[in-house]
Amino acid sequence: MTIDPSSIPHFGGQPQPQAAGPAGPVVPDQDLVKQLLDQMELKYVVDDEGDLAAPWEEFRTYFMFRGEDDQQVFSVRTFYDRPHALEDKAKILDAIDDWNRRTLWPKVYTHIHDEEDGPTTVRLIGEAQMLIGTGVNLEHFVSSTVSWVRASIEFDKWLVEQFGLETADADEKPEDDEA
Template sequence: MSIDPSSIPNFGGQPEPEPQGPAGPVLPDQDLVKQLLDQMELKYVVDEEGDLAAPWEQFRTYFMFRGEAEQAVFSVRTFYDRPHKIDEKPQLLESVDDWNRRTLWPKVYTHTHDDGTVRLIGEAQMLIGTGVDINHFVSSTVSWVRAAIEFDKWLVEQLGLEEAVNEADKPEGDGEGGPEGDAE
């Protein structure tokens, strides 16, 4: 099974072409997601547990298949790496609740680690056990990836993290320099 390039949503503002895929439902698998990520020109790795992951600078997005037969689920889960202090959790929860009310995906929640740091996780899921339309699968997956990226940008704006991001980009030394390295 392969993905028709015209089925990948266009983010450039032009109308999307009419997708054309196989007739009838398909059962998505990791190879299909790899093809999609290749066509989106996104780098990915397979982790030690066999899950597919696309790394960004501040987060990692995993593409996971869980369950069997009719209960099989495809999950796109993003782990945001920016640590937050435990005393910031009430503000994080307010922001996450606001995001979850305003958007369909990813649904975001907090995870408090044993060391007291709080990190965010976003997730979207699709039941795939009986098969899905290839066009629906592709457009949903692409939309979920885009929304995971948008959430990170939105959170930086909401919490005023631009300064922290800019500070992290400064070269070591006098502290007077501007951003260096590759910008994404």
């Protein structure tokens, strides 16, 4: 169940919820995020822990709510599935430090991943968070979430360019024409 990142519609300015929103602050919940993902025409699943996830070919983005009451946090966390060699970690850190200095989100960090049937690798995780427990403006929530999703996609494209990585489409080799 994957979607093409280019299928996200361009909202032309601030994306608006389908129905008129409330005048005051709202405390977003999973149903609101589902409505937004439906409006963005993004497919999603609910994982075993109850978190929403939008899967792409090379990464998956989770929409999570953590904490309670006025300390509740909404987090958009992207797990980039492309493994990197452990010996390349210094080069990767230099690149993501540059990304983190130049962009607001997602903030990206490394995670050492122990493969069961293979070598230990470096994986990347991007994250953006918003404190929502006391309520937020609906338009701010919607525009931030859309921006975070788009930035997660842009980071993957940027990473491919930085390291000359192959994308899933590039992995498919054309058939040889024998003449």
